[in-house]
Amino acid sequence: MPFSRFMxxxxxxEPxxxxxDGVERVGRSGDFFTSVSAGPLFGRLLAGQFLEMHELLGGPRDFTIVEQGxxxxxxxxxVLAALDGTALEGCAAVVLEPLGVLRDRQAVALDGRPVEWVESPALxxxxxxxxxxxxxxxxxxxxxLRSAGGQWRALHVVESEGGFEFEPGEEVLGAELLPARPDGFLAEVRPAQKALLRGISEKMASGFLLAVDYGMSRRELLAPHRVEGTFACYSQHRRDAKPLEAxxxxxITAHVDFSGLARAAAGAGFEVRGFTDQHHFLVGASAGLLRDLDGRPPDVESAKLLRSLKTLMHPETMGAQFKALLLAKGVATGPVLSGFQFAREAAYLLDEADDALLSPGCG
Ligand SMILES: C[S@@+](CC[C@H](N)C(=O)[O-])C[C@H]1O[C@@H](n2cnc3c(N)ncnc32)[C@H](O)[C@@H]1O
Structure with a gap:
């Protein structure tokens, strides 16, 4: 089977x-940390961005927050706790969640807040x-994908002696328009990404899509030293590169190709409005919070907030690897969200993809 099916x-x-399977995956007792593990600050800073989006859209009463993943x-x-007492208190909130066990867990965390669950963008x-x-x-x-003789071939998964192993599969004909790389070079592509973005775009009358994730531009991902790709597995805070075991x-994860994502988004009707690393995103998004903290005597709560901010922003923890991509649909260009005020021009993400189109090799 294709590796994507195996994954x-x-x-x-289910189940x-x-x-x-109902096991806790994120956090100290799980397998890996995310920005959410650093405390409620990340949600609070995202809530600030949503308030700015609400204003940019002219303050509609039906503003809806949709989370996926x-x-x-x-x-x-x-996020919702941080919006209490603001213009978005009590706004509609939807979780896009196909898995029953996670819907149950989310309902506990959301503790009676009026949230709606849907299984997929189509609904x-x-x-x-x-x-x-x-x-x-x-x-x-x-x-x-593995590069061989100027082509890219998808690796397939076959059973072998009670386990699994890779074998070369079919040639991928220009599927993701990756430029040629030396033989043996590995790269990942996500077949479901396009349909997911299209599905969201079809339902978004106007608004924003904010994706935070670890990854980089395609040019960086295909740099010569990344010959083994970026796929990795995490269990109990240990990393390995053996996705077919256990x-x-x-x-199982791999870095996000933000050029590919931006390109797929453009094809789905979104405009790219911002791209930056989490460090710069949060320097911008936390400016108001830091002004507030400056004006009051230090206390336990402010010390906690500053510690969280450091974890989220520091380049050696989450600041450099993580990126924020902002897309918009049906929103006139206007003031930049504070989180993107220190971002460089995002259009280069798309230009890069176009470079790949013009370069010789696959596709
Ligand atoms: C690495 S976890 C991130 C968890 C959380 N957002 C955080 O930051 O702590 C990835 C999540 O994406 C979810 N996911 C993957 N594909 C999805 C899809 N098509 N729709 C909804 N959720 C999905 C997984 O079930 C998992 O809960």
Whole structure:
């Protein structure tokens, strides 16, 4: 089978898949940390961005917040708590969640807040507002492509002696327009990404899509030293590169190709409005919070907030690897969201993809 199918079963098959078996995955007692593990600050800063989006859309009463990849529901709970007492208190909130065990866990974290659950973008009602995710796109099933003789071939998974191994599969004909690389070079592509973005775009009358994830531009991903690709597995805070071993017991992930994502988004009707690393995103997004903290005597709460901010922003923890991509649909260009005020021009993400189109080789 294609590796993407193997990954889909290993992570999402109900009931035994890694994310579908009811075991806690994120946090100290789980397998890996995310920005949500640093405390409620991340949600609070995202809430600030959503308030700015609400203003940019002219303050509509029907502003809706949609989260996908919510896992335990902590992040949305943090966002909604931070919106209490603001113009978005009590706004509509939707979780896009196909897995029953996660819907139950999210309901506990959201503790009676009026949230709606839908299983897929196709079941969403048309909405105005924001679709956001933290570490969703890296978790979408991907193909692992290997370069051979100027072509890219998808690796397939076959059974072998009670386990699994890779064997070269079919040539991928220009599927993702990757430029040629030396023989043996590995790269990942996500077949479901396009349809996912199209599905969201079809339901978004106007608004923003904010995707935070780890990854980089395509040019950086295909740099000569990344010959082994970026796929990795996580279990109990240990990393390995053996996705075919012990399926269902560990996370399988790869860096997000943000150029590919931006290009797929443009094809789905979104405009790219911002791209930056989490460090610069949060320097901008936390400016108001830091002004507030400056004006009051230091206390336990402010010390906690500053510690969280450091974890989220520091380049050696989450500041450099993680990126924020902002897309918009049906929104006139206007003031920049504070989180993107220090970002460089995002259009280069798309230009890069176009470079790949023009270069010789696959596609
Ligand atoms: C790495 S976890 C991120 C969890 C959480 N957002 C956080 O930051 O702590 C990835 C999540 O994406 C979810 N996911 C993957 N594909 C999805 C899809 N098509 N729709 C909704 N959720 C999905 C997984 O079930 C998992 O909960």
């Amino acid at each position: 889909e079963i290993a992570l999402y098959n 035994g898949g890694y994310y579908a 919510a896992n335990d529901g902590r992040l949305l709970a943090d 969403l009602r048309e909405f105005r507002g924001v679709h956001f995710s933290n570490e969703l796109f890296d978790a979408l099933p991907f193909e692992i 399926p269902g017991t560990k996370d």
